[in-house]
Amino acid sequence: MKFPLLHLFVILSVSLPVSAFAELSLPHCFSDHMVLQRERAAQIWGQADAQAEVTVRFKDQSATTKADANGHWKTQIPTGAADAQGAELTVTSHGENVKVSDVLVGEVWLASGQSNMYFTMDRVPAYEALMAKANYPGLRMFNAPLVTAEKPQADIEGPWSLCSPETVPSYSAVAFFFALKLHQELGVPVGVIKTAWGGKPVETFTSREALNTLPGTKAMVDKLMEEAATYDPPQAQAAYEKRLEQWKATMAAAKGQPADDRKRLPKKPAAPKPPLLTEGKPGVLYNAMIHPFVGYTMRGAIWYQGEGNAKAGAVPYDQTLPLMIRDWRQRWKDEFSFYFVQLANYREPSTAPGTPDPWPLLQDRMRHILETTPKTGMAVINDVGEANDIHPKDKQTPGERLARWALAKDYRRDILHSSPLYRSSKVKDGAMQITFDHVGAGLKSRDGGPLKRFEIAGADRVWHWADASVKGKDQVVVSNPAVPQPVAVRYAWASNPEGANLINGEGLPASVFRTDDWNDVEVTATETGGRSNQEKRRILGAEIKALNAQSAKMDKTSPDFKATRKKIQEMLAEFKAMAPSKAK
Known part of the structure; x- marks a missing residue:
């Protein structure tokens, strides 16, 4: 049987997948002003017609590959030595042509974590004069937007930008000072990909496949999948509207009251989201903000996070952070360098020795990571924190201390890179x-x-x-x-x-x-946010009991004894204030 040509085209169009006729394209990480890692075979990938031949050209180098049945293609192209003169990268296939302009060759780093890595330059008044002069065309940053995803994503929006007085206010301050130090010391272009989101635990930056390999984090994934299976949008919306009305009533009652008489006001409740799209849930930010960059050729990663994991009951950080590092390295197929910031000092200073506290416990577990995970480094910043702010304003110190590790370990500079x-x-x-x-x-x-x-x-x-x-x-x-x-x-x-x-x-x-491994460091009343009042009171009571036992063995004339008894009295007052009201 003979078919007219038009009929034959229709039949072929219906039978072939949509990806068979994909437009030639690159993900956003390969865009104008990007930086390619020097002296490496940089990976480049994108979409094209199924089975189509694709050629990538950069300077005097070219590489040709073939797209798979879904139109995915990937190749490598040698970058050569560092080059601050912008060049053009072109991708061609079946007569289509994609051009990327002003591409530099230098050092590339990924910067990730929570709020202290996200913390931008414009939040520090002391940096205003520095920002006004920040014309560094060889220093560039890709600011990933705050997005979530149920499944690993192939792309994420966001442009590369040249560092200038106009762009630097939105740069991660830690990442900026890290990159600036490398840029000035090495004399080569530096590109940073920033993928940070405030208040999020390490588990959300880790793939669920990796989380399922550790019992403690597998339980988190199992709970998430159970929540997703039972999620009822109408019911969630109704519950949200009820909370919103309660919030409005609370705010209306507080209006007009003297500030000193007002209790701490609650935050406006957030609109409901499906569990698999809720930021902070296991794997959610990995899917949306890390996976799109997997394979981008780079020297290493810097990390500032841990506040979201410094709480009683958390899976030990010297298990969860190494798990994430291994996960990233396996997916990149590269044992790249990974340098992190130890938590800064925070909260009112303690006066008694032996006080249970998960904050130094997590700091010390970070120290242990250096001993167990290769090619890692730690910037100690226990001297720049602020008692009343979990976000220290000094971001130059952690940025430059991270750079010390990179300069010594990756660039062979003869400098002392570590704290004692x-x-x-x-x-x-x-x-x-x-x-x-x-x-x-x-x-x-x-x-x-x-x-x-x-x-x-x-x-x-x-x-x-x-x-x-x-x-x-x-x-x-x-x-x-x-x-x-x-x-x-x-x-x-x-x-x-x-x-x-x-x-x-x-x-x-x-x-x-x-030097000990005693378990008296695990519980604290200062990290009970989100628990019921009854649970907070129970934990505080356990602390008081432990300190009473310590003080009973102390010299009654010693300063330690007096400081401990004072602490106990303060905690007792707090304990009594948390007692439930009696019915009248």
Whole structure:
């Protein structure tokens, strides 16, 4: 049977998938002003007609490949040495042509995490003069938008921008100072891909496939899938409208009241979202904000996150962050460098030794990651935090301390890159001798005074403030007459260890550490946000009981005893204030 030509075309059109006739295209990460990683075979990918031949040209290099049955194609093209002169990258296929202009060759890094990485330059008044002069055409950034996705996405919107007084206000401040340091030290273009979202835990930046390999995080995925299966949009909308009306009533009642008399007002409730599209849920931000960049050839990643995981009951961070690092590296098929910022000091300074607190616990688990995960580095910033703000304004210090790791490890600069890190300990003559790595010219006190914030305990596990002094270049001797047979030492073990002053020859502050593995660090009343009042009261009661037990073993005339009893009285007052009202 013979078919007219038009009929034959219709039959073929119906039988072939839509992707068979895909328009030649590149994802947004390959766009004008981008930076390609130097001295590598940079991966380039996109869409074309199914089975079509695709050619990529850049400078004097070219590479030809063939799209698969779905129109997906990927190839590699050598980039050569760093080049600050913008060049054109072209992609051709079946007569179609895509051009990318002003492409530089230099160093490429991914910057991710939560609010302290997202924190933009324009939020710091002290940076205004610097921003006014920030004309660095060789420093560029891709700002990924805040989006969520149920499944891994192939693309995400967002342009590359040249650093200028007009664009730099929206740059991640930490990423900017990191990139600027590299740009100035190396003399080559630097590109940063920023994928950060405030208030989000590490699990949302990790793929669900990876999360399913760890029991603690698999339970999170299982719970999410259960929520998704039972999600009822009309019911969720009705519940939201009820919460919204309650919020409006609360705000109306507070209107006109003196500020000092007003209770802390609740936030306006958020509109309902399907669980698989809710930011912060396991894998959601990986799908939308990480997966589109998987394969983009780069030197490494920088990371500032952890606040969202510093809480009682969280899966240990020295399990979840390495899981994410392995996940990313496996997907990139590259053991790239990964440098992270240790949490800064935060909240009111503690006055009693041995106070349970998940903040230094997470900081110390970050330190352990250095020992277990290769090609990682940690910027210690326990000296730049703010008691009343979880977002320290000083973003230059963490950015430049991250750059130290990159300069030393990736670019072979002969500089001291790390803060002092605990190496080992031993008991000698009634004292603990602590040995450190990364001391440079030698350990010392930042202010020239005695070393502070060292705690010491014996077998009874009662903590005391300790005397501490530097011995030689790399040791600190820690003691207290009340502990003649010490078994454990901690340093800077508090959310805000005010006075901690141990530094190395370069002025880098020593990391928090502990020599014990006791479990008295797990619970705190300061990290019970989101729990019921009854649960908060139960945890606070457990803290009071633990401190009472400690104080019973203390010398009643010692400063430690007085400080602990004062803390207990404060906590008792809070405990009583949380008691449920009696029915009249």
